Amino acid sequence: MDLILQLLFTGIGIGAVYALVALGFVLIFRATNVVNFAQGEFSMVAAYLMVVCVELGLPYWLSFVIALAGMALLGVIFNLGVYYPLRHRTYLPVIIATIGASILLSNSVLAIYGPQPQVLQGWFDTPGIQLGPVYLDSQYLLIIGVTILLVLFNFWFFEKTLLGKKLQATSQDKEMASLLGISVSTMIMITFIYSAVLGGLAGILVAPVLFVSIQMGSTIALKAFAATIIGGFGDVAGAIVGGLALGVIETFGAAYISVPYKDGFAFLVLIAFLVFRPQGIFGERVAEKA
Amino acid sequence: MPLLEIRNLVVRYGEIEALRGVTIAVEQGQVVTLLGANGAGKSTTLRAISGLAKPASGDILFDGHSIAGLGPEAIVRLGISHVPEGRRVFPGLTVKENIMLGASNRKVSASQISREADAMFDLFPDIRAFSNALGWTLSGGQLQMVAVARGLMAKPRLLLLDEPSLGLAPVIVQAVFRIISQIRKDTTVLLVEQNARMGLSVADHGFVLETGRIVLGGKPDELWGNEAIAAAYLGGHAKTHA
Numbered sequence: 001m002d003l004i005l006q007l008l009f010t011g012i013g014i015g016a017v018y019a020l021v022a023l024g025f026v027l028i029f030r031a032t033n034v035v036n037f038a039q040g041e042f043s044m045v046a047a048y049l050m051v052v053c054v055e056l057g058l059p060y061w062l063s064f065v066i067a068l069a070g071m072a073l074l075g076v077i078f079n080l081g082v083y084y085p086l087r088h089r090t091y092l093p094v095i096i097a098t099i100g101a102s103i104l105l106s107n108s109v110l111a112i113y114g115p116q117p118q119v120l121q122g123w124f125d126t127p128g129i130q131l132g133p134v135y136l137d138s139q140y141l142l143i144i145g146v147t148i149l150l151v152l153f154n155f156w157f158f159e160k161t162l163l164g165k166k167l168q169a170t171s172q173d174k175e176m177a178s179l180l181g182i183s184v185s186t187m188i189m190i191t192f193i194y195s196a197v198l199g200g201l202a203g204i205l206v207a208p209v210l211f212v213s214i215q216m217g218s219t220i221a222l223k224a225f226a227a228t229i230i231g232g233f234g235d236v237a238g239a240i241v242g243g244l245a246l247g248v249i250e251t252f253g254a255a256y257i258s259v260p261y262k263d264g265f266a267f268l269v270l271i272a273f274l275v276f277r278p279q280g281i282f283g284e285r286v287a288e289k290a
Numbered sequence: 291m292p293l294l295e296i297r298n299l300v301v302r303y304g305e306i307e308a309l310r311g312v313t314i315a316v317e318q319g320q321v322v323t324l325l326g327a328n329g330a331g332k333s334t335t336l337r338a339i340s341g342l343a344k345p346a347s348g349d350i351l352f353d354g355h356s357i358a359g360l361g362p363e364a365i366v367r368l369g370i371s372h373v374p375e376g377r378r379v380f381p382g383l384t385v386k387e388n389i390m391l392g393a394s395n396r397k398v399s400a401s402q403i404s405r406e407a408d409a410m411f412d413l414f415p416d417i418r419a420f421s422n423a424l425g426w427t428l429s430g431g432q433l434q435m436v437a438v439a440r441g442l443m444a445k446p447r448l449l450l451l452d453e454p455s456l457g458l459a460p461v462i463v464q465a466v467f468r469i470i471s472q473i474r475k476d477t478t479v480l481l482v483e484q485n486a487r488m489g490l491s492v493a494d495h496g497f498v499l500e501t502g503r504i505v506l507g508g509k510p511d512e513l514w515g516n517e518a519i520a521a522a523y524l525g526g527h528a529k530t531h532a
Contacts (some may be wrong), residue, residue: 162400165387171381179340181366181395181444217387
C-alpha cells in the first residue's frame with residue numbers, strides 16, 4: 001500500500017508534465033487545426049535557457065522569469081515564422097514547417113551547447129518531506145502545484161473571460177470570428193505564446209528530475225501526444241486527464257513489470273486506445289466542435 | 291448619397307467570374323432585397339461587401355468611402371454586420387456567449403456587453419430560455435435568431451442578411467421576417483433571399499441577380515409586375531427565361 005501511494009505520487013508528478021505539454025498541443029491544434037511537432041522542443045529550449053541563466057549566476061526565480069519570457073518571445077517568432085506565412089495553405093505544409101522548426105531548434109541548441117546532457121538543480125534546497133509512509137519530493141510537489149494552478153487558470157481564462165471566448169470562437173470558426181471583428185491573427189498569436197510558455201514551463205519543471213538534453217523534447221512530446229489521443233484529441237480536459245493517466249500507468253508499469261520497458265507502456269496504452277477507443281476518454285464531446 | 295454603393299463589382303473565384311459587374315445602391319433606412327437563383331452571385335455580393343471576398347475590379351463605397359479590399363475585421367468596425375449563409379453560430383459556445391461576441395467590433399466593457407446581450411432577448415424572446423444552451427444543441431430557427439441577434443450586437447449601420455429563411459418551417463420564417471420588420475426601424479438592411487415573396491414583402495427596393503449580373507431593379511410592385519421575372523423568381527408558371 002505504501003509503495004502504491006508512493007508510485008501514485010511520482011506518477012502524477014511526471015504525468016503533470018505530460019499534461020502541460022499536451023495542453024499546448026491541444027490549444028494550438030484547436031486554433032490552427034495543425035499538430036505542432038515542435039511543441040516538445042519548446043520544453044527543451046526552456047530547460048536550456050534555464051541552465052544558461054543559472055550558470056550565469058542569476059537567482060533561480062529570475063532565471064525562471066527570463067526563461068518563460070524567452071518562451072513567450074519564441075512563441076511570437078514561431079507564429080510569425082512558421083505558421084503565419086502558411087496560414088492560408090492546407091494543414092500539410094504547416095505540419096511540415098513545424099517538423100522543420102523542431103529540427104532547427106534542437107540542432108541550434110546542439111550547435112551552441114554540444115551533446116553533453118546538463119544538470120539543473122531543483123527550485124528548493126530541501127529535497128523533500130516525509131508524509132507518513134510517502135516521501136514527497138519537493139520538485140514533484142512543485143510540478144503538481146504549478147499544474148493545478150495552471151489548470152485552474154486555464155479554466156478561468158477560457159470559460160470566464162471574454163478573451164477566452166474569443167479564442168474559442170476563433171478555434172471553432174475563423175471566418176465567422178473575423179466577421180464579428182475578432183482579430184484572428186491576434187488570437188492565434190496569443191495561442192502560440194500561451195502554448196510555448198506552457199511547454200517551456202513543463203520543460204523547466206521536469207529538468208531537475210531528468211537530465212537536460214537535446215532529446216528531452218521529443219521524449220516528452222511523444223508522451224504528451226499519446227496523452228492527447230488517450231484523453232480525446234482536441235479536448236482540453238482530455239489532455240490533462242490523459243497526461244496524468246499516462247504518467248501513473250508508466251510509473252506503475254516500470255515498478256511492477258519492467259523498468260527498461262518504462263517508455264513502452266505509454267505507447268502500449270496508446271495502441272490499446274487506438275484499437276478499442278480511438279475517440280479517447282472524452283471523445284464523444286467532439287460533437288461540440290462539429 | 292446612398293449608404294452603400296456598389297459600382298461595377300467583379301469578383302472571381304479562380305477562373306470563375308462569380309460577379310460580372312454588379313451595380314447597386316442602398317439608401318439609408320431602406321430594406322433592399324437581392325433576389326436570384328442558386329449560384330447567381332447573391333452570397334458573393336454580401337461576401338464582397340463584408341470583406342470575405344476580394345473584388346477583382348469595381349468599387350464598394352460605404353458612406354462615400356471605398357471599403358473595397360479592406361479585411362472583414364476592419365469593415366465590421368465601420369458598421370457593416372454580416373449574418374452569413376448557414377448562420378455559423380459557434381457550436382461550442384452558449385447562446386449568450388455567441389450574442390456577446392457580436393459586439394467584438396466595438397470597444398465596450400464586458401459587463402456592458404453582457405447587459406446589452408440580455409436586452410437583446412427582448413427582441414428575440416424565443417431564445418431567452420436557451421441563453422445557457424450550447425450552439426450545437428439548437429434548432430435551425432433558434433440558430434437563425436441567435437445569428438441575427440449576434441449580428442445586431444455590432445450596432446451596425448448596415449446589416450447584411452444572407453438567406454435567413456433557408457431551411458426553416460413557414461411559421462419560423464414568418465417569425466424571422468417579423469424581426470426584420472422591427473430591425474428596419476433603426477438599421478438599414480441588405481437582404482439576400484431565394485424566397486422572393488417573403489424577401490420583397492419587407493423591401494423598399496429589390497434587385498434581381500442572374501449569373502453575376504443585375505438584370506432588374508425596382509420597387510417591389512414593379513418587380514411583381516414584370517411577367518418574366520415573376521415567372522422566373524416569384525413562383526409563376528411560365529417557362530424559365532434564359
